[in-house]
Amino acid sequence: MKVESVRPASQDKIAHGSERRESKPAAEPRDRRDSRWDAHRAQRRAELVDATLAAVGKHGAGVGMDEIAAEAGTSKTVVYRHFADRAELHVAVCNRVASQLLPKLREAIESNDRPRQMVAAAIETYLAFLEADPELYRFVVHPPQLDRPDPLTGLADLVGEQAAAAVSVALQQAGRDPAAAAPGGHGVVGLVRSAADWWLRAERPMLRSELAAHLTELAWSGLSTIGNHPQEEK
Amino acid sequence: MKVESVRPASQDKIAHGSERRESKPAAEPRDRRDSRWDAHRAQRRAELVDATLAAVGKHGAGVGMDEIAAEAGTSKTVVYRHFADRAELHVAVCNRVASQLLPKLREAIESNDRPRQMVAAAIETYLAFLEADPELYRFVVHPPQLDRPDPLTGLADLVGEQAAAAVSVALQQAGRDPAAAAPGGHGVVGLVRSAADWWLRAERPMLRSELAAHLTELAWSGLSTIGNHPQEEK
DNA sequence: GAACGGTACCTGATACTGTCGGTACCGAGC
DNA sequence: GCTCGGTACCGACAGTATCAGGTACCGTTC
Numbered sequence: 465m466k467v468e469s470v471r472p473a474s475q476d477k478i479a480h481g482s483e484r485r486e487s488k489p490a491a492e493p494r495d496r497r498d499s500r501w502d503a504h505r506a507q508r509r510a511e512l513v514d515a516t517l518a519a520v521g522k523h524g525a526g527v528g529m530d531e532i533a534a535e536a537g538t539s540k541t542v543v544y545r546h547f548a549d550r551a552e553l554h555v556a557v558c559n560r561v562a563s564q565l566l567p568k569l570r571e572a573i574e575s576n577d578r579p580r581q582m583v584a585a586a587i588e589t590y591l592a593f594l595e596a597d598p599e600l601y602r603f604v605v606h607p608p609q610l611d612r613p614d615p616l617t618g619l620a621d622l623v624g625e626q627a628a629a630a631v632s633v634a635l636q637q638a639g640r641d642p643a644a645a646a647p648g649g650h651g652v653v654g655l656v657r658s659a660a661d662w663w664l665r666a667e668r669p670m671l672r673s674e675l676a677a678h679l680t681e682l683a684w685s686g687l688s689t690i691g692n693h694p695q696e697e698k
Numbered sequence: 699m700k701v702e703s704v705r706p707a708s709q710d711k712i713a714h715g716s717e718r719r720e721s722k723p724a725a726e727p728r729d730r731r732d733s734r735w736d737a738h739r740a741q742r743r744a745e746l747v748d749a750t751l752a753a754v755g756k757h758g759a760g761v762g763m764d765e766i767a768a769e770a771g772t773s774k775t776v777v778y779r780h781f782a783d784r785a786e787l788h789v790a791v792c793n794r795v796a797s798q799l800l801p802k803l804r805e806a807i808e809s810n811d812r813p814r815q816m817v818a819a820a821i822e823t824y825l826a827f828l829e830a831d832p833e834l835y836r837f838v839v840h841p842p843q844l845d846r847p848d849p850l851t852g853l854a855d856l857v858g859e860q861a862a863a864a865v866s867v868a869l870q871q872a873g874r875d876p877a878a879a880a881p882g883g884h885g886v887v888g889l890v891r892s893a894a895d896w897w898l899r900a901e902r903p904m905l906r907s908e909l910a911a912h913l914t915e916l917a918w919s920g921l922s923t924i925g926n927h928p929q930e931e932k
Numbered sequence: 933g934a935a936c937g938g939t940a941c942c943t944g945a946t947a948c949t950g951t952c953g954g955t956a957c958c959g960a961g962c
Numbered sequence: 963g964c965t966c967g968g969t970a971c972c973g974a975c976a977g978t979a980t981c982a983g984g985t986a987c988c989g990t991t992c
Contacts, residue, residue, distance in 0.1 A: 495939090495940070495941095495987075495988080496986085496987055496988085497939070497940045497941060497986065497987045497988075498940065498941070498987095500941085500986065500987075501940095501941060501942070501986095504942080505942095508942095528974085528975060528976085529975075529976065529977080530975080530976095538943080538944070538945095539944065539945060539946085540976085540977080540978095541943085541944070541945075541946095541978090542943070542944070544976095544977065544978080545942085545943090549976080549977075550976070550977090558852060558853045558856060559856070561853055562853055562856045562857065565853070565857070566856075566857070566860055569857075569860070573864075579918075580914070580918045583914055583917050583918050584910065584911075584914040584918075587890055587910050587913050587914055587917065588907075588910045590857075590890055590894070591890075591894060591906050591909065591910055592906075594894055594898070595906060598898055601898075604852070604853040605852055605853050605854050605891065605895075618792060618838070618839055618840075619792045619795055619796055619799070619838040619839050620839050620892070621896075622792060622793070622796045622800075623796065623799070623800070623803075623824075624892065624896065626800055626803070630807075631921075631924065634813075634924050635924060638924065640924075643904065643908070643912075644912040644915070644916075646896060646900070646903075647893040647896065647897065647909055647912045647913060647916070648893075648912065648916055648921070648924070650892045650893050650895075650896040651889040651890070651892055651893035651913060651916055652889065652916070652921065653892060654888040654889050654890075654891055654892020654893060654895075655885040655886065655888050655889040655892070656821055656824055656825075656885070656888075657839065657888055657892065658854070658858065658884045658885055658887060658888020658889070658891065658892075659881040659882075659884050659885035659888060660824070660825060660828055661839075661884070661888075662855075662858065662880060662881065662884040663881065664828070664832055664835075666880070669880075670877065672825055672826075672829060673822075674877070675825065675881055676818065676821050676822045676825055677818075678877075678878040678881045678882065679821050679825075679881060679885060680814070680817055680818040680821055681878070682878075682881070682882055682885055682886075682920065683817050683821065683920055683921055684813075684814045684817050684818075684920045684921055684922050685919070685920045685922055686916065686917055686918045686919045686920035686922075687865075687882070687886065687917055687918055688918050688919055688920075690865065690868050690869060690872065690874075690882070762951085762952060762953085763952075763953065763954085764952080764953095772967070772968085773967070773968055773969080774953085774954080774955095774968095775955085775966095775967060775968060775969085776966080776967060776968085778953090778954065778955080779965095779966080779967085783953075783954075784953065784954090
């Protein structure tokens with residue numbers, strides 16, 4: 465189970481002024497008056513990402529653009545000169561965080577050789593990251609939401625609650641500790657939800673029945689079946 | 699594995715005017731001039747939820763309050779008299795949807811007797827729901843987001859991409875169809891993410907190491923281990 | 933080949949627009 | 963005089979316009 469670098473967190477591409485027009489394939493010969501700024505632009509973007517990180521630490525996941533700009537020691541104008549909008553800044557921050565997290569994940573995985581331990585190590589790493597800075601975590605996983613103190617909003621949470629209850633019942637009937645029920649319930653719902661979101665986002669690249677079969681297999685048997693028996697799953 | 703009705707989608711509690719002040723435990727004797735409106739209020743809330751559903755169908759998941767009000771044939775003022783803010787409306791809509799979805803899920807589960815088939819049926823039901831009205835689905839699971847045409851934002855997606863790549867490699871090395879890789883990768887990441895979100899939201903009701911152990915077990919072995927062997931997991 | 937105007941990009945600020953969630957206030961009617 | 967409902971407004975915040983000033987490149991001209 466090797467994990468080579470697949471698209472290593474595609475680094476901050478320049479997105480500005482003259483080279484901004486929708487992916488012109490063969491760009492006309494770049495003027496040096498333009499290209500001489502490339503290094504500077506990259507650096508400035510990085511600084512702005514830094515500032516955003518700092519601002520999130522200071523004001524929480526709901527920071528405004530003004531506060532980010534202030535943290536960078538400048539004004540919004542400059543921020544918008546380097547990032548088309550808030551969303552673009554957000555993905556840049558995500559890439560930054562990913563470029564720190566993914567190597568740690570790979571390292572954790574590669575320092576084990578039994579597959580199950582790889583999974584355990586990756587999970588542990590992910591949890592450690594998220595616990596280290598929950599505010600940044602919220603900024604980076606929950607898209608751009610205003611601050612939500614008690615986000616019991618969301619259908620997924622309600623369904624997860626029910627699923628957790630069901631799992632709890634099952635565990636108790638089996639005479640086992642029901643402590644695993646809540647993570648189990650929410651986890652399985654999250655499994656289906658994330659896969660479904662991907663499926664919708666990718667414009668349904670497989671039949672719904674196929675997706676359902678894969679998810680059932682995964683939810684029921686977990687990842688353990690992956691390395692084994694080269695059979696057709698049905 | 700019985701799934702009895704555990705907190706059946708706590709129905710629209712009234713949240714309005716006089717009884718709105720922060721959970722007064724023993725409410726002062728309700729005036730009949732007040733209480734005589736209760737039925738009307740409940741109905742009105744239901745109508746507003748209906749209108750929201752319709753507005754989502756018409757304008758997409760990014761509907762504004764004005765459009766919702768217009769769809770209800772009234773103005774925002776009325777909406778805000780019945781719901782403290784947008785978030786409260788949102789949870790009401792979620793409850794409504796849940797009250798339709800959860801019975802279907804139970805039915806699907808109870809019409810099977812082998813646990814694995816229960817899971818399959820539930821997943822199928824969930825996917826069918828989401829495919830039937832993706833716009834409503836987006837409104838109801840992704841909290842309050844502005845319109846996102848290409849939401850490749852979010853750390854979770856990036857990590858999911860990497861996980862999918864890793865799974866794909868593993869599948870190919872095992873000589874199996876890598877079609878399951880993408881749902882698998884995003885699914886597992888979603889599993890961990892949702893459980894972690896729950897854990898943070900519930901203010902860390904267990905040790906991180908315990909959570910990690912449960913998630914590892916779940917991700918690796920799936921739900922199949924739940925009904926079996928009453929042993930201590932370790 | 934050095935000087936020169938024009939150009940393409942930067943920095944930064946202030947002040948604005950527009951949208952949208954949420955509210956103040958006012959009239960109507962039981 | 964209580965609630966209902968509407969108009970018209972407020973405030974926050976993403977995003978823009980415009981301005982003034984600065985520096986390196988480009989092409990031409992003498």
